[in-house]
Amino acid sequence: MYNTRVRGVLIKGNKSFADVSRDIIKPMDDKTPMWWWVTAFLATGALFWGVWGFYNTISTGIGEWGLNNNVAWGWAIINFVWWIGIGHAGTAFSIFLLILRQKWRTSINRAAEAMTIFAVMAAGLFPLIHMGRIWDGFFIFPYWNTRGPLWDNFNSPLFWDVVAISTYLMASFVFWYMGMIPDFATIRERTASKMKKKIYGILSFGWIGNAKGWLRFETAALLLGGMAAPLVVSVHSIVSMDFSVSVVPGWHTTIFPPYFVIGAIFSGFGMVLTLMIILRKLYKFKDYVTDGHLDAIARILTFISLIMGTAYLTELFMAWYSGNEYELFTFMKNRVTGEYTFAYWTMLTCNALIPQLFWFKKIRKNITIVFIISIFINIGMWFERYVIVVTSLSKDFLPSTWATYEPTITEISIFVGTLGLFLLGVLMFFRFVPTIAISEVKSVLKETTTLKSFTDE
Amino acid sequence: MNNKNIIGIYDDQDVLLNALDELMENGVKIKDVYSPIPLHGVFEKLHLKTRLPYATFIYGAIGTITVFMFLYWTSVVSYPLKFGGKPLNTLSFIIIMFVLTIFVGTFFTFLTYFIREKMYPGKQVELPIPETTNDKFAVIIQKDVTMTEDDVKKVNSLLQKTGAVEIKETE
Numbered sequence: 001m002y003n004t005r006v007r008g009v010l011i012k013g014n015k016s017f018a019d020v021s022r023d024i025i026k027p028m029d030d031k032t033p034m035w036w037w038v039t040a041f042l043a044t045g046a047l048f049w050g051v052w053g054f055y056n057t058i059s060t061g062i063g064e065w066g067l068n069n070n071v072a073w074g075w076a077i078i079n080f081v082w083w084i085g086i087g088h089a090g091t092a093f094s095i096f097l098l099i100l101r102q103k104w105r106t107s108i109n110r111a112a113e114a115m116t117i118f119a120v121m122a123a124g125l126f127p128l129i130h131m132g133r134i135w136d137g138f139f140i141f142p143y144w145n146t147r148g149p150l151w152d153n154f155n156s157p158l159f160w161d162v163v164a165i166s167t168y169l170m171a172s173f174v175f176w177y178m179g180m181i182p183d184f185a186t187i188r189e190r191t192a193s194k195m196k197k198k199i200y201g202i203l204s205f206g207w208i209g210n211a212k213g214w215l216r217f218e219t220a221a222l223l224l225g226g227m228a229a230p231l232v233v234s235v236h237s238i239v240s241m242d243f244s245v246s247v248v249p250g251w252h253t254t255i256f257p258p259y260f261v262i263g264a265i266f267s268g269f270g271m272v273l274t275l276m277i278i279l280r281k282l283y284k285f286k287d288y289v290t291d292g293h294l295d296a297i298a299r300i301l302t303f304i305s306l307i308m309g310t311a312y313l314t315e316l317f318m319a320w321y322s323g324n325e326y327e328l329f330t331f332m333k334n335r336v337t338g339e340y341t342f343a344y345w346t347m348l349t350c351n352a353l354i355p356q357l358f359w360f361k362k363i364r365k366n367i368t369i370v371f372i373i374s375i376f377i378n379i380g381m382w383f384e385r386y387v388i389v390v391t392s393l394s395k396d397f398l399p400s401t402w403a404t405y406e407p408t409i410t411e412i413s414i415f416v417g418t419l420g421l422f423l424l425g426v427l428m429f430f431r432f433v434p435t436i437a438i439s440e441v442k443s444v445l446k447e448t449t450t451l452k453s454f455t456d457e
Numbered sequence: 458m459n460n461k462n463i464i465g466i467y468d469d470q471d472v473l474l475n476a477l478d479e480l481m482e483n484g485v486k487i488k489d490v491y492s493p494i495p496l497h498g499v500f501e502k503l504h505l506k507t508r509l510p511y512a513t514f515i516y517g518a519i520g521t522i523t524v525f526m527f528l529y530w531t532s533v534v535s536y537p538l539k540f541g542g543k544p545l546n547t548l549s550f551i552i553i554m555f556v557l558t559i560f561v562g563t564f565f566t567f568l569t570y571f572i573r574e575k576m577y578p579g580k581q582v583e584l585p586i587p588e589t590t591n592d593k594f595a596v597i598i599q600k601d602v603t604m605t606e607d608d609v610k611k612v613n614s615l616l617q618k619t620g621a622v623e624i625k626e627t628e
Contacts (some may be wrong), residue, residue, distance in 0.1 A: 016592060017591065017592030018591055018592040019494060021592070024481075030623075034507060045566045062516045137476075142527075142531060148535075148536045149535065149536060150536055150538075151531040151532065151535065151536055151538075153540055154528055154531070154549070154550060154553060155540050155541070155547055156540075159553075160552050160553060160556070162558075163468050163556050163557060164555055164556050166560075167557070167559060167560040167563075168588050170560065170563065170564065171559065171560070174563055174564070174567045175563075178567065178570075182493075182590070185590045186493070186590040186591055188590075189584065189587040189588075189590045189591065190590075190591060193468055201579070201581070202579040203578070205571065205576040205577060205578055205580060206575075206576050206577065206580025206581065206582045207576065207582075207590075207592055208491065208584055209491055209492060209493065209584075209589055210489045210490065210491050211490040211491075211496075211499050211500065211503055211505055212489075213505075213506055213574055214494075214495040214496070214499075215495070215500045215501075215505050215506075215507050215568075216507050216509060216570055216573060216574055217495065218495045218509050219510065220508045220509055220566060220570040223509060223562075223566050224508060224563055224566060224567065227517075227559045227562050227563050227566075228559070228563070230555075230559065231556070231559055234552075234555065235555060238552065238556075269533060276550065338594050401559070425590050438491060439494055439495075442493055442494045443494035443495060446471070446526045452617060
């Protein structure tokens, strides 16, 4: 039972069901705002620059990148892991908070899931392009071939990665789309425009919202959610195994799977916080995404940040405790001190220290500061992947093979391009899809908006 | 079969649930309930059940077995190739089996849902009360040929009494 005396009112403004539909659909009916066009223009520009980088890489080869024999993985894998991490928030939000019966997720889950899908799409580009010969990409699938048939190595984390990420993309999309069907039907029945009626009619699959339909819908959503929940854990565990099954110092640790999963959820929540602050400002959704919602996300981030800090310290401790001099060198001479000091300390500050400011209520209440901290988290998580990939590879066992790595303009352009792709996706989502799950908000509306007294129980 | 219905429209979920109780106590047969949100009370009162979870379980089980058979066949039967001294039939198959079980389960559950609901992109539907996708709740009661004027009146007055904001009859 949700006690409004204790938890506060979830949706402000004493809304009726009709108000909820009207408020959430309003931005879709309004004229496209100026900020949308400006951002879309910038995002398209970024995307085009990324396409140039893509073309450059494909037509010339991986030599366009700053990689060398030692640092064979650079920005591509860093960005890949970063995007996948961001892509973890949607399902984490929808599913973990669903299991934990957190009603406040209903205002946020739709946006978080949309973010997941675009982030995973952006992430998927990197392994593709990293193949160099993208036209041979189908080699990754176990198909019947004339070489034996010679099958994939099913023991390789790189193969698991492909399976896990495509499954994750499919499952998140299906879950997201399923949730939108009743909302599309709401738009279909509400709109006066013939065009919209037709489009949302097609998208709503003929939803009528009768008792049996809702029962099957709820059951299906729960089943899809239940199945996607282990994926949240498994996808990033598998990504971490790309690193941890190798013998490279700094990677070869058993802490990697949980450390990566937590990091992914951390960065995902960070990005959700960034986006929700923007969304509620632009669309005046402050009654739906209240300060209480942001406060809840900030509290979760504080907790996850503590786990991140613990993970960083554990890594350092294990480097020393294992007695392995290569590990110790990587951590102490190449991360904490040495050439990559800046990256390491940026990571530590942004991920483990700055979010601790959320302990103070004053800071959690100040949305500008919360927004800035959320940006720091996004940056910090990028640096974490940078530290992991580059420091370990650049100085390994044999000093004669040590090498440095710097990204080229092509690599940077591809990263900026994926930022553009993500942003464009989010903009499309903002414009054409109800950004808050209308039917889900309605279903928690009644019990969470009226202020009950203690005697009511 | 005739499609004449009496529709009672409510605008609150709790009023609707109480109304359902009262209607059923008086022997009125409820054909369907349209609502903007899922109502567990309605599922219970109308004794609705779904077998979707069983279907999902079967899909998952088939997925696990098929994937294992495929992995076993490729790695042990078709082209046995040693990787890193590991056995041909290795424990690491579990990871692919696990993920693809979810893949198969998710995908086919999604499909089954639409097949059972007879929903597809572009399906044209006519809602008895279009506002049920927004803020109204509608109770549909079939008006049988055997119903006398008095029965209809009784249903109408019951709907009225239980707080229906509007009562409609459709052909």
